Amino acid sequence: MDLYITAFLKNMTGKNFQQLAADFVPEYSKLISKSGGILSPESLSSIQAALQEGKLKDVVEKIQQSLTEAENASLAVAVIGESGTGKSSFINALRGLSHEEEGSASVGVVETTMKKTPYQHPKYPNVTFWDLPGTGTPNFHPDTYLETVGFAEYDFFIIISSSRFSFNDADLARKINEMGKKFYFVRTKIDSDLYNEKKFKPKSFKSEKVLQQIRDYCLANLSNIGVLEPDVFLISNFDVGDFDFPKLEQTLLKDLPAHKRHVFALLLPDFCDASIEMKRDFLKEKIWLNAMKSGVLSFIPFMPFINGFDLPEQEMCLKVYRSHFGLDDKSIEKIAEKLGTSVQDIKSYTKSLDFWHLVKDDSIATKAMKCAESFCAFKGGPLSAVVQFLKIYFLHSKFLNTVADDAKILLRMMK
Ligand SMILES: Nc1nc2c(ncn2[C@@H]2O[C@H](COP(=O)(O)OP(=O)(O)OP(=O)(O)O)[C@@H](O)[C@H]2O)c(=O)[nH]1
Ligand SMILES: [Mg+2]
Numbered sequence: 001m002d003l004y005i006t007a008f009l010k011n012m013t014g015k016n017f018q019q020l021a022a023d024f025v026p027e028y029s030k031l032i033s034k035s036g037g038i039l040s041p042e043s044l045s046s047i048q049a050a051l052q053e054g055k056l057k058d059v060v061e062k063i064q065q066s067l068t069e070a071e072n073a074s075l076a077v078a079v080i081g082e083s084g085t086g087k088s089s090f091i092n093a094l095r096g097l098s099h100e101e102e103g104s105a106s107v108g109v110v111e112t113t114m115k116k117t118p119y120q121h122p123k124y125p126n127v128t129f130w131d132l133p134g135t136g137t138p139n140f141h142p143d144t145y146l147e148t149v150g151f152a153e154y155d156f157f158i159i160i161s162s163s164r165f166s167f168n169d170a171d172l173a174r175k176i177n178e179m180g181k182k183f184y185f186v187r188t189k190i191d192s193d194l195y196n197e198k199k200f201k202p203k204s205f206k207s208e209k210v211l212q213q214i215r216d217y218c219l220a221n222l223s224n225i226g227v228l229e230p231d232v233f234l235i236s237n238f239d240v241g242d243f244d245f246p247k248l249e250q251t252l253l254k255d256l257p258a259h260k261r262h263v264f265a266l267l268l269p270d271f272c273d274a275s276i277e278m279k280r281d282f283l284k285e286k287i288w289l290n291a292m293k294s295g296v297l298s299f300i301p302f303m304p305f306i307n308g309f310d311l312p313e314q315e316m317c318l319k320v321y322r323s324h325f326g327l328d329d330k331s332i333e334k335i336a337e338k339l340g341t342s343v344q345d346i347k348s349y350t351k352s353l354d355f356w357h358l359v360k361d362d363s364i365a366t367k368a369m370k371c372a373e374s375f376c377a378f379k380g381g382p383l384s385a386v387v388q389f390l391k392i393y394f395l396h397s398k399f400l401n402t403v404a405d406d407a408k409i410l411l412r413m414m415k
Pocket of ligand 2: 087088089106107131
């Protein structure tokens, strides 16, 4: 990546726009997560075209527009299913809340979801999960269900079952499809199916075999009731790191429009190294796009350089990363409590809680200077602006990597 930045700066200095345009898409593709990135194919082509024509203001504007869209994106997820299937538990699992935590959806052994209820994500208020009553519930007749719940409001639907999917579920899926929306079938309580099988057939029990049986049964059931090319995700709401939960998250991410991916990736709970890495990829992409934007900006004559190296701003950036990875002050206190240790003790295992230590790191300024000097042999020109944005680029990358590494350390300690 640093090599690309150096090449980028050299090409900017030499006004080598053909090369800049040619490098942009392959470099971007290398950088983004497996589930896709923030830029839509249209944004990618328009940035590439602007680079090719040397229209630097357009490049800056288009990158900024994509970043703003990703930042402000809202998401409404509808969760439907019959009573007791685990809708509220699923919503809590995705919001990273335990059943007893403040703001969690009520979960119970008796019927609880009687009306459409919104649950905002505690950290990402633009994301709302809608807990919807099952299609068979009084006041929600199958024929008028989607109109009653206001189908147009939702980005996608999750249809939940804990046994077999009903005809009502399939009918609903067909209607959702006709309305141009996406749906996903989720089968919950896999943990208790495995537990029961093991208890009653201890000799012949094989978890893969039981999972395959459940999967085949759900798929056969769905195709019998008329769902074409059904796909089903087997999950346990009690263990979001296991079974098909990670695959479900990746599929949802991949299917979302580019600008909505960012916020969804950030809200996913950090239950394993892979989910931490995915989050790191999304945030790395943002650092990169901001660096590209500032880099291009510093080559436009008479343009004010917007991002100065402002310490409170840098401190805020570290705080935001810590919050994305569940390492904000409040979460650290909870982690310390869970581990039966003190916050001070947690600080000794981690590096991201000490802003001053990270920001004092001389190697960042040296790296920025070296990178800028490697292409900017002449005096004057955009050198100071370039050093400035490189410093921010290296510092934010360092913040991100330190926070993500700490998240992994704490995850391991809590397992
Ligand atoms: N073992 C197991 N139990 C689960 C799972 N998901 C939910 N449950 C339990 O199933 C019961 C019903 O869960 P809820 O989340 O309240 O289900 P719901 O679909 O919201 O139910 P209603 O609001 O009544 O429609 C609760 O006792 C949950 O603890 C799961 O994945 N595994
Ligand atoms: Mg409920």
